[in-house]
Amino acid sequence: MSTAIEATGLTETQRQIVDLAREFARTKIEPHAAEWDRTAHFPRDVIDELGKLGFLGMGTPEAYDGMGLDTLTYLLALEELAAADASIAVSVSIHNAIPTTMLLRHGSPAQKERWLKPMARGELLAGFALSEPESGSDAASLSARAVRAGDHWVLAGTKAWATNGGTADVMMVMARTDRPEARRGAKGISTFIVPTDAAGYRPGKPEDKLGLRASNTTAIGLEDVRLPAEQLLGEEGQGFVYAMEGLDVGRLGIAIQAVGIARRALEHSVAYCAERQQFGQALREFEAVQFKLADMATRVEAARALGHLAAARRDRGEEITTQASMAKLFASETAMWVTTQAVQLFGGYGYMRDFPVEKLFRDAKVTEIYEGTSEIQRIVIARGLYPGA
Numbered sequence: 192m193s194t195a196i197e198a199t200g201l202t203e204t205q206r207q208i209v210d211l212a213r214e215f216a217r218t219k220i221e222p223h224a225a226e227w228d229r230t231a232h233f234p235r236d237v238i239d240e241l242g243k244l245g246f247l248g249m250g251t252p253e254a255y256d257g258m259g260l261d262t263l264t265y266l267l268a269l270e271e272l273a274a275a276d277a278s279i280a281v282s283v284s285i286h287n288a289i290p291t292t293m294l295l296r297h298g299s300p301a302q303k304e305r306w307l308k309p310m311a312r313g314e315l316l317a318g319f320a321l322s323e324p325e326s327g328s329d330a331a332s333l334s335a336r337a338v339r340a341g342d343h344w345v346l347a348g349t350k351a352w353a354t355n356g357g358t359a360d361v362m363m364v365m366a367r368t369d370r371p372e373a374r375r376g377a378k379g380i381s382t383f384i385v386p387t388d389a390a391g392y393r394p395g396k397p398e399d400k401l402g403l404r405a406s407n408t409t410a411i412g413l414e415d416v417r418l419p420a421e422q423l424l425g426e427e428g429q430g431f432v433y434a435m436e437g438l439d440v441g442r443l444g445i446a447i448q449a450v451g452i453a454r455r456a457l458e459h460s461v462a463y464c465a466e467r468q469q470f471g472q473a474l475r476e477f478e479a480v481q482f483k484l485a486d487m488a489t490r491v492e493a494a495r496a497l498g499h500l501a502a503a504r505r506d507r508g509e510e511i512t513t514q515a516s517m518a519k520l521f522a523s524e525t526a527m528w529v530t531t532q533a534v535q536l537f538g539g540y541g542y543m544r545d546f547p548v549e550k551l552f553r554d555a556k557v558t559e560i561y562e563g564t565s566e567i568q569r570i571v572i573a574r575g576l577y578p579g580a
């Protein structure tokens with residue numbers, strides 16, 4: 192079936208990028224997604240191939256070796272990857288959204304040369320480490336520490352649930368640089384560019400997850416990781432703001448990842464309901480089924496539209512904190528709802544691993560949790576209703 196992407200009318204560049212992403216997804220990702228899910232295999236070679244095609248530098252300007260795409264085009268490509276396998280999409284999304292945005296906005300010329308350019312060329316995979324075992328939604332309460340020692344920083348602590356934690360080449364790590372006796376809340380956090388081959392950087396074993404089983408998620412032990420002073424990103428004490436800015440873009444990526452999951456569940460459902468016969472007719476002949484499919488299609492389209500609106504806003508240079516949270520909230524709850532309906536439509540088959548919708552159902556759940564839970568998105572949206580309060 193056609194998707195709303197076609198209906199919005201694409202520019203020539205967008206058409207080429209969507210075609211490239213869709214073809215890659217169809218031939219190199221989707222045929223293997225069930226196997227990667229079963230074996231919890233992170234296909235770094237596939238990420239590397241995507242990198243060679245430019246998909247790890249989608250929004251990075253050409254001056255820094257990226258594709259220089261606008262946010263909307265980035266989302267169009269990401270949806271294609273997510274519809275094939277949400278695990279691949281999250282790795283690509285985090286890299287493009289958070290570390291890339293942080294470096295672009297706050298990196299020194301030398302940091303951009305050393306990290307941003309190879310990231311955009313797909314030679315380095317990047318990740319982001321904010322959460323900790325005792326600090327999830329309350330991100331500003333994190334306790335990993337960075338202490339200045341001459342011309343070095345020494346990082347110690349434990350990070351949790353970091354996507355690409357065990358597979359990235361470089362991580363953006365948030366750590367406290369205020370003194371324990373003079374805590375400064377969010378203002379006491381700084382961002383460090385940590386190469387993952389640094390001594391003392393210890394990723395845990397890959398987490399055994401409900402969904403997104405092919406993405407690499409680990410804890411990270413920081414055991415006195417010594418970094419040269421120039422690995423501090425931007426200004427000391429501004430790391431929390433940098434993380435939040437990165438998450439604004441990251442949440443848009445997760446919104447569209449959720450749209451990709453929901454769209455695929457809808458496509459499978461439409462095909463199945465045309466084929467499956469019960470009581471002497473195809474399921475699609477039953478009005479109850481038609482209504483379900485209609486609601487699924489409407490919600491997918493609405494979720495995509497919300498993400499695209501936020502992207503257009505960002506491309507006009509406007510602030511998107513509230514809109515990114517709205518897009519993520521609505522799209523992730525849509526993905527959960529649509530995949531639940533898909534499993535129901537498939538009936539007994541929907542519950543079986545041999546059919547594709549149960550994986551989509553499992554993959555959908557985390558979109559309501561990571562990069563800020565649905566509850567956190569509601570807090571951000573509600574705060575936006577009372578600016579300055």
Ligand code: CAA
Pocket residue numbers: 285319321322327328329330331352353354377431432435436438439512560561562563564567570571
């Ligand atoms: N852009 C720029 N600055 C921002 C900002 C944004 N979107 N949001 C907040 N800030 C600034 C504030 O203006 C404030 O600065 P000032 O004091 O100078 O005004 C500072 O950051 C602190 O902000 P708050 O007072 O709002 O902080 P808070 O403690 O109340 O927390 C929160 C706000 C929205 C709840 C935040 O903690 C949050 O988003 N929590 C969820 C964390 C999250 O999304 N974690 C996901 C981790 S990544 C992941 O999932 C792993 C993965 O790899 C996928």
